Amino acid sequence: MSKDYPVPSGYLERETEVKKSRFIARVYPVSTRDEVRERVASAHQDYPDARHVCWGYQIGRPGSAAEAAMNDDGEPSGTAGKPILNVIQHKDMGDVLVIVIRYFGGIKLGAGGLVRAYAGAAESVLSEVGRVVQQARVQAQVGLGFADEQPLRHWCEGHEGNIEAIDYSTRVSALVSLPVIRQSEFAAFCEAQKLDYRFET
Template sequence: MTFKTAAAFVADELVIKKSRFIGWAAPAATREEALQWVAKAQQDYPDARHHCWAYLLGRPEVATHAAANDDGEPSGTAGKPMLNVIQHKGIGNVVVIAIRYFGGIKLGAGGLLRAYSGTAERVLSQLPTTEQQSMTALDVRCDFAHEQVVRHFLEQHQGQLVDIRYSDRVQMRLEIPDTAHPAFVELTGSLGASIEAQRGDLDQSFE
């Protein structure tokens, strides 16, 4: 299964009752990448009143991680409406930021919700997208003798080794296509107790 992801950075702007809303949308495959875009917006527009944001990682219907922030606006009037627009658009691996310069006229909760969702809608409507294979994140622990078995599986099924650590066993973080997950389950079942695998969160570090 594939899903739409952000393919480039885009920006747009609108003015509502003298408040200036600058919308950004950009690719972000991890929480760190998303927050780097937020930091850039804060750096580029340091005098703005608010830098509200939302991001969604992975497949939109079952995101591996999603978050939103109102940055001082009334709770639920900025970040969450923007996240709702991302989900409605069906785009994954994307961050949306709305930079607001207050124009002196209060918009009220309903007005803010419409302004921030409108900013997200406007910028996402211009966002170039690409199709990406839906992936499953896995945390795997295995005996040293089976590390090459796992690596060979990744080569055969277009998977990725995201991270690896060595202690008394080999600890690996993998990303494999959803379509390959049943085959990996079958592989781990055939190896018995010498390998353990569970769904992971690529946005979190190893324990």
């Protein structure tokens, strides 16, 4: 299922230091809770001696996420997971997990200092990670004559369409995928060419 909202383009890691405490922030694109669990488990494996591995994520459309959660991993309640999640929510990005790994440097930061440090670490990766938007797409089944195949291919090339499958029997049948925003243009093209078409629901 393609998404018409920004998601992280890939994995990124950044490190910040606050009063000798190291904060290692990682951002990942995620689409399931299982992926979140795997990424958090791998952070624990990569940094087995870290004092805290805190995280926040949201899956789904920014502003109306299907799922969001956070974890303070032993930091005082609300000083780690919540600031991480707040930064994610302000970035207008979906399907995103941020993990912040902390090595304690011997100087206590206090609740306000922790909030600022975790928010700053999350900001450091989220401001640098690339964004990708996959436009929502729709599929259409098209029945056409052999002479109509070239015009159909030509239309697809000019309108971000893809011919996903094509079958030649007495007539040609094609499965076409195209951006939802091109749906009415495609319908007009098919009607002008007298092609049979129906959109998959």
